[in-house]
Amino acid sequence: MKFETPAQTNPIDRLKVVGQAHDRIDGPLKTSGLATYAYEHHREVPNVAYGYVVGSAVGKGRIKSLGLDEARRAPGVVTIVTAQDAGPLGKGDRNTAKLLGGPEVDHYHQAVAVVVAETFEQARAAAALVRVDYERGDGRFDLDELLKTAPLTGGDSQEGSGSSPEHRVGKFEEAFGAAPVKLDQRYTTPDQSHAMMEPHATIAAWQGDELTLWTSNQMIAWNKADMAKTLGIPKEKVRLISPYVGGGFGGKLFLRADALMAALAARAAKRPVKLALQRPLMANNTTHRPATRQRVRIGATKDGTITAIAHESGSGDLENGGPETAVNQTELLYAGANRLTSMRLAVLDLPEGNAMRAPGEAPGMMALEIAIDEMAEQLGMDPIAFRIKNDTQVDPKTPTRKFSERNLIRCMQEGAERFGWDKRRAKPAQVRDGRWLVGMGVAAAFRNHVSRPSGARVRLGRDGVVTVESDMTDIGTGSYTIMAQTAAEMMGLPLDKVVVKLGDSSFPASAGSGGQWGAANATSGVYAACVKLREAVAQRLGFNAADVAFEDGQVRSGNRALPLTQAAQDGELLGEDRIEFGKLGKTFQQSTFGAHFVEVGVDAYTGVTRVRRMLAVCAAGRILNPQTARSQVIGAMTMGVGGALMEELAVDTRFGFFVNHDLAGYEVPVHADIPHQEVIFLDEADATANPLKAKGVGELGLCGVGAAVANAIYNATGVRVRDYPITLEKHLERLPSIA
Amino acid sequence: MPELPEFETSRRGVLAVGAGGAVVASTPAIAAPSAVTRGAVPSSQVAFRVNGKAQALRLDPRTTLLDALREHLHLTGTKKGCDHGQCGACTVIVNGQRINSCLSLALQHEGDEITTIEGLGTPDNLHPMQAAFVKHDGFQCGYCTPGQICSAVGVLDEIRQGIPSHVQADISQAPQVTNMELRERMSGNICRCGAYSNIAEAMAEVAGAKA
Numbered sequence: 001m002k003f004e005t006p007a008q009t010n011p012i013d014r015l016k017v018v019g020q021a022h023d024r025i026d027g028p029l030k031t032s033g034l035a036t037y038a039y040e041h042h043r044e045v046p047n048v049a050y051g052y053v054v055g056s057a058v059g060k061g062r063i064k065s066l067g068l069d070e071a072r073r074a075p076g077v078v079t080i081v082t083a084q085d086a087g088p089l090g091k092g093d094r095n096t097a098k099l100l101g102g103p104e105v106d107h108y109h110q111a112v113a114v115v116v117a118e119t120f121e122q123a124r125a126a127a128a129l130v131r132v133d134y135e136r137g138d139g140r141f142d143l144d145e146l147l148k149t150a151p152l153t154g155g156d157s158q159e160g161s162g163s164s165p166e167h168r169v170g171k172f173e174e175a176f177g178a179a180p181v182k183l184d185q186r187y188t189t190p191d192q193s194h195a196m197m198e199p200h201a202t203i204a205a206w207q208g209d210e211l212t213l214w215t216s217n218q219m220i221a222w223n224k225a226d227m228a229k230t231l232g233i234p235k236e237k238v239r240l241i242s243p244y245v246g247g248g249f250g251g252k253l254f255l256r257a258d259a260l261m262a263a264l265a266a267r268a269a270k271r272p273v274k275l276a277l278q279r280p281l282m283a284n285n286t287t288h289r290p291a292t293r294q295r296v297r298i299g300a301t302k303d304g305t306i307t308a309i310a311h312e313s314g315s316g317d318l319e320n321g322g323p324e325t326a327v328n329q330t331e332l333l334y335a336g337a338n339r340l341t342s343m344r345l346a347v348l349d350l351p352e353g354n355a356m357r358a359p360g361e362a363p364g365m366m367a368l369e370i371a372i373d374e375m376a377e378q379l380g381m382d383p384i385a386f387r388i389k390n391d392t393q394v395d396p397k398t399p400t401r402k403f404s405e406r407n408l409i410r411c412m413q414e415g416a417e418r419f420g421w422d423k424r425r426a427k428p429a430q431v432r433d434g435r436w437l438v439g440m441g442v443a444a445a446f447r448n449h450v451s452r453p454s455g456a457r458v459r460l461g462r463d464g465v466v467t468v469e470s471d472m473t474d475i476g477t478g479s480y481t482i483m484a485q486t487a488a489e490m491m492g493l494p495l496d497k498v499v500v501k502l503g504d505s506s507f508p509a510s511a512g513s514g515g516q517w518g519a520a521n522a523t524s525g526v527y528a529a530c531v532k533l534r535e536a537v538a539q540r541l542g543f544n545a546a547d548v549a550f551e552d553g554q555v556r557s558g559n560r561a562l563p564l565t566q567a568a569q570d571g572e573l574l575g576e577d578r579i580e581f582g583k584l585g586k587t588f589q590q591s592t593f594g595a596h597f598v599e600v601g602v603d604a605y606t607g608v609t610r611v612r613r614m615l616a617v618c619a620a621g622r623i624l625n626p627q628t629a630r631s632q633v634i635g636a637m638t639m640g641v642g643g644a645l646m647e648e649l650a651v652d653t654r655f656g657f658f659v660n661h662d663l664a665g666y667e668v669p670v671h672a673d674i675p676h677q678e679v680i681f682l683d684e685a686d687a688t689a690n691p692l693k694a695k696g697v698g699e700l701g702l703c704g705v706g707a708a709v710a711n712a713i714y715n716a717t718g719v720r721v722r723d724y725p726i727t728l729e730k731h732l733e734r735l736p737s738i739a
Numbered sequence: 740m741p742e743l744p745e746f747e748t749s750r751r752g753v754l755a756v757g758a759g760g761a762v763v764a765s766t767p768a769i770a771a772p773s774a775v776t777r778g779a780v781p782s783s784q785v786a787f788r789v790n791g792k793a794q795a796l797r798l799d800p801r802t803t804l805l806d807a808l809r810e811h812l813h814l815t816g817t818k819k820g821c822d823h824g825q826c827g828a829c830t831v832i833v834n835g836q837r838i839n840s841c842l843s844l845a846l847q848h849e850g851d852e853i854t855t856i857e858g859l860g861t862p863d864n865l866h867p868m869q870a871a872f873v874k875h876d877g878f879q880c881g882y883c884t885p886g887q888i889c890s891a892v893g894v895l896d897e898i899r900q901g902i903p904s905h906v907q908a909d910i911s912q913a914p915q916v917t918n919m920e921l922r923e924r925m926s927g928n929i930c931r932c933g934a935y936s937n938i939a940e941a942m943a944e945v946a947g948a949k950a
Contacts, residue, residue: 027873028865030881031888033816033856040815075780120810121801122780197820197828197931198882246818246882247931279821476879476932631876631934638933663825663929671922672906674935 001528003451004582006687011550012527017488017495018692021627025495026244026480035244038201038216039276045203045214049078049116051265051275052123053257054130055109055285056101059656060139060349063103063112067131071115074129076122079268082113086264092226092255096321096352099230099257100264105134106318107351108657109284114261116269139349141656143291146346147314153345155322159250159515159699160448161360163328163341169397170338175308179299183375187296187367187722189326190648191658192289193282193666194356198246200286201276204262211266212239215259218248219512220471224505226255231263242503245475245513249639250355252475253514256286283351283661288649290315290324290353292363296371299338304379306336306390311368316348324353326364329446329703332589333368335392349656355514357639358699361447362706366643366724369443369707374720377426383442383711384412384421395589404588404688407619408444411595414680415442415617419597429718429736436601437736438612439716443704445594445618449686449695450517451585454525455508455578458487458533462572464553464565466491468500468529472510472522476635477698478628479513479522485625486523486692490530491564492550508576516592516696519624524579524690533575537567584688592620592700596637596708602716604738607728609713611641615678616705621686621695633701634677640705642669646725787851789814790858798845805829807845808855816856816885820929827928830886830893831855837893839927856885859892868892871941879932887928891942894924898946916948 012018029035042048068080083089083102091098101110113130117123140146156162176182202215211233217223220240228235245252258277265273277285292315299308311330315323327341356362376386388409395401416422424440425431431438456470468487474480484498491498501507508529511521538545543557554561567573584590599613616633623629646667649658660666679701685693706724714720719731786795789812796811805822808814808831817840820828824842831840832854860866865873868888878884898920903910906923914920921942922935930938 023873024876026881027876027878028862028869030878030884031856031869031872032860032862032865033814033885034862035881036815037818037882039819040809042813042815119780119799119802120806121799125801195931196882197826197880197929198818199820245880247880249931276819279823279825476881478879627876631879631932631937634936635879635933638935639931662823663821664823668929668931669933669935670927670929671925671935671938672919674922674933676918676939677936 001531001577002580002582003690007691007693010691011490012692014489017485018624019622022481022485022495022625024478024481024628025484037198037244037246038203038214039274041203041214045205045272048203048272048274049118049269050120050123051114051116051262051273052127053111053261053275053277053281054113054115054127055281056105056112057132058105058134058136059108059141061105061137062135063105064133064135071126071129074126076118077126078116078118080113080115081264081268088232090229090232092230094222094226094254096318099260107349109281111257111261111285114265116265116273139656140347141350141651142653143316143346143348144293146316146348147293147344150314150344150346152342153323155325155343157325157355157359159355159359160450161325161328163325163343166342167331168340172308172310172338172340175338176297176299179307180302181300181379183298183371183378185296185371185374185722187294187370189292189363189366189724191291191651192356192643192647193649194249194251195663195666195668196247196249196251199276199279199282200252200256200258202259202262203272203274204266205272206266209233210237211263213259213263214241216245216252217242218245218252218473218475218514220473220503220505221509221512223255227259230255230260240505242473245473248475248513249357250359250514251286253355280662283649283658283666287352287354289356290317292324292326294326294367296367298371298375300375300379304381304386304389306334308338309334309336310340312342314344314346316346317353318349319347321353324363325360328360329364330368331397332395332591333444333446334390335396339396350651358447358702361703365446365703366706369704370710370722373711382426384416387412387444401589404590405684405686406593407682407684408593410682411593411617411619415595415597415615418680419615424715428715433601435604437604437716438601439712441598441708441712441715443596443708443711445596445700445704447516447592447700447703449590449592449689450515451581451690452511452517452521453578453580454511454521456510456525456529457508457574457576458529460533460537460568460573462568464497466493466498468498468526469507470502470510470522470525471505471507473503473513475513477513477518477632478625479518481628482519482523482624483526486526487530490527492552492554508578516699520690520692520694520696521579523624523692527691528577528579529575532577533573536573536575537564540567540573579690588688590689590695592695592697594618594700596704598708598712600709600712600716602713604735607732607735609645609726611673611675611709613675616701617680618697618700619682619684620697620700621684621689622693623681624692624694626681629681629697630679632698633679636698636701637677637705638669638674640702641673641709643724644706644709644726648725783846785846785849787848787853789853790855800844800846802845803841804843804845804848805840808840814855814857818882818885820883827890828883828886830889830928832889832893837890856889859888868945871944875937875941877938877941878934883928883930887930887938890925890928894921895946897924916946
């Protein structure tokens with residue numbers, strides 16, 4: 001099905017199942033421990049051996065020699081695979097660094113060997129006996145130093161966020177120079193780690209020349225292709241199975257070392273091998289969100305009209321990597337006749353930078369939305385009023401191009417009312433609650449919507465149960481549930497008459513989980529397949545397909561009605577299709593909007609920040625399941641608190657690695673950090689997006705949160721911190737006097 | 740291959756001293772390299788009860804309780820998130836107390852009564868805490884969830900028993916089921932999906948309190 005014109009009224013609009021809050025259909029399995037994650041398929045794969053990955057001990061260099069004899073003699077060892085004996089390997093289209101290092105080492109903890117043994121304990125012990133003699137190379141590890149000479153570089157996150165090396169509208173410098181009110185500030189965001197709870201893990205099994213991987217991955221089709229390419233075998237010989245994914249956040253978009261090393265190990269061991277990346281390896285072995293150095297300049301007239309806006313960002317990555325696209329939203333979020341955005345990219349020998357939840361916008365909004373707050377203060381305006389004044393309903397670069405739906409103002413206004421924004425004191429450091437300095441902050445949320453082709457197959461069984469099959473993944477996003485809701489709505493069935501099977505590359509390829517595109521596109525694929533199934537049902541029952549209605553288990557046309565199950569009584573019926581998209585995404589700017597409100601308390605004595613209240617108001621098209629969508633948003637808000645207050649991979653610029661590479665050193669929010677969170681979804685349906693009229697929320701919920709926290713801290717203390725995370729030592733000495 | 744002698748000796752030294760019962764990591768003993776023998780893996784017997792069922796296992800002594808459950812008994816509901824006691828995904832209840840099963844060796848549990856997520860309830864007969872997690876959407880990816888649920892059951896029990904916490908205003912009084920009390924006691928269980936707000940509500944419902 002090609003989606004080329006805005007959606008008309010369709011069966012989804014009944015909203016009997018879609019749009020309703022439903023408990024997750026995979027909930028009972030997940031809460032009782034019976035959902036099987038990558039490392040846990042012992043029923044399907046007996047006789048496994050255990051792999052343990054050895055990571056490079058240098059950030060850049062060369063392996064001079066490998067001493068494997070002692071490890072090979074260790075009890076239980078089956079085999080050891082290194083680059084010396086892995087055979088020729090390609091590199092996946094989406095990998096920047098190769099996944100198996102040696103003799104050249106590209107980054108710290110790059111895999112250099114996998115040790116396979118009968119048990120986990122034996123593999124781990126033997127891995128400690130692998131002797132690697134390195135020649136340390138000169139690495140480039142200092143972002144600030146390298147950005148001084150880094151070239152302008154464009155890039156695209158492949159997740160709806162892209163920008164050219166330099167993007168200009170009007171004459172920024174002239175307009176900024178002439179502006180009566182100006183802001184020119186610099187902001188920094190650190191490297192961040194996905195730190196999903198389930199480590200990257202894979203069981204690999206070969207049958208002849210066919211490879212099956214039970215793995216933990218967001219994008220099944222990408223990784224089937226990249227695994228085949230890396231191994232130099234046909235795609236058809238690779239099967240991925242990933243029914244449950246224990247978190248990804250972008251860290252499992254790509255083929256990673258767990259899958260490749262398991263595949264190589266299983267081939268060498270001539271039996272199935274399972275392995276998980278040990279937690280302390282993950283931060284350096286896999287990808288991370290790159291640090292940014294950003295500069296924002298805003299010029300405005302005295303009444304608060306933006307006349308000039310510039311956002312420049314610098315980041316680093318390995319050779320042939322890409323920039324963090326932190327300036328994309330600044331092309332679209334606010335009006336202003338004269339505009340400049342640009343990105344610089346330094347080549348770094350740190351581990352590979354890549355997508356983490358809302359790549360581009362997450363760090364970009366952390367800077368831009370502090371700048372907006374600062375500018376509003378300079379103008380003597382309320383920060384909400386300043387944003388409303390500079391709202392735009394068109395793409396500022398191409399004013400004939402409208403946003404399909406843009407309800408930023410309503411998000412701000414409804415949020416302000418709900419949050420009690422009128423109680424905020426514009427002058428900072430005015431509110432005390434015992435030892436706490438109390439403040440409120442706001443930030444806009446913005447994230448583009450992305451349309452991607454997505455396929456599905458639906459079967460109507462003799463028992464009247466509809467089964468949905470797709471290689472779509474559920475990484476906690478609720479895919480199982482919303483795809484079931486879609487099929488139930490389309491076929492006129494209750495939710496318990498639908499079964500959903502996901503994450504298997506033998507099913508039709510879907511959009512996968514990334515860039516907050518999963519829900520809208522995967523359900524649109526189910527919609528397309530259900531249209532095919534409805535046609536098959538109508539034909540089987542002798543109806544004219546054009547005017548049939550599917551409801552309450554019945555198929556109706558005029559005053560004729562037959563039970564749906566009757567259509568399959570002589571054998572299963574099948575519908576398979578995929579949604580594809582025309583040019584609506586170019587005709588219209590399709591984005592999602594929101595407003596984040598945060599109240600913090602800053603301890604007047606210690607400078608510690610505690611979040612007291614949080615509210616997000618989101619306008620993101622039709623919300624398919626308010627319960628799971630809300631969870632996406634509160635989860636993103638939680639990650640935003642992490643980014644604002646604690647998350648930072650500390651770079652050792654001498655040796656080139658992230659020092660705090662486990663969950664004790666890399667701090668993420670815990671229960672005590674997160675208060676009750678509120679989410680409001682505006683009633684919206686974007687007919688230009690897809691038949692479901694839905695967009696994404698999972699990343700929108702993160703964009704702007706960090707700045708809202710930062711702005712609340714400023715409102716509480718009167719001390720502006722522009723370097724994330726806002727840890728206590730950055731403002732302690734400047735806090736208001738205690739007496 | 741060129742050896743790294745100082746590393747060699749210190750590792751063996753620590754092992755040798757460790758075997759004697761006293762570890763002095765800062766002053767590595769010098770021990771002559773000895774050949775690692777192939778094949779023989781020491782193993783020991785352990786017997787405990789898991790979810791009411793007697794289990795006898797012969798295990799490599801290095802096996803953690805977590806790996807005994809997951810790899811030997813195939814009770815994979817208990818999750819390995821970090822293997823270092825940093826995340827709480829491996830939380831199980833041993834003799835009525837919640838513990839990180841990655842931080843104890845299976846052999847330390849002779850005779851113990853162990854309850855895992857599978858022992859709390861099943862999809863058709865969920866424990867009230869499991870049902871509350873489903874109702875309040877107290878999870879997303881589900882990986883930390885068994886640990887969260889075991890921990891939540893443990894927390895409510897600890898409050899009932901009057902065990903004090905860091906956030907209690909007056910530790911001479913019985914702790915109350917407040918939102919902050921629950922959050923403090925649950926803070927050893929990380930949820931990167933960020934379901935905390937919903938977990939607090941699920942726990943409050945089971946405890947009969949307001950979140």
